Amino acid sequence: MSEPVRLDKTDRRMLRELQRNGRISNQELAERTSLSPAPCWRRLKKLEESGVIDRYVALLDGRKLGMRTMAFIQLSLLDHSDGNIAAIDTFVEESPEIVECYAITGTEDFLLRVVVEDVEALERFMMQKLLKLKGVKSTNSSLVLRQKKYTTELPIPGDGL
Incomplete structure (x- = not known):
């Protein structure tokens, strides 16, 4: 680091x-x-x-693009072999529905934030893609009902927050 x-x-x-x-x-x-x-x-x-500024982007309003369904999916692997980890990494990179992915501690291995058009699209993503991925043991999904806060602004160290 x-x-x-x-x-x-x-x-x-x-x-x-x-x-x-x-x-x-x-x-x-x-x-x-x-x-x-x-x-x-x-x-x-x-x-x-120095890399403090990583890149400049345009933040899009998903709702105005018809992307009205967001879910958080916790994912467990069958095992932590290099092959399973590599498969997840590749899947995440190649899946535009996954907008964030974190390797996490606890009972699950990964936390995904998925954005799609509707619940049917979420079902297709889960059933036809995610759950067919080799090495996936289980998932636990939480559908977002309403977004209370969303920001890309990080607190700046030294600001006295």
């Missing part, structure tokens, strides 16, 4: 602004962080090069 990057107050302010609007111009970012454009751009490049 790599060491955390040291951030000063201005870096943290820049990151807060960028998490809220990744398309902010350098000029506006400089103004909001009390910098002139050139030093702002240099700091931004340093944050990108």
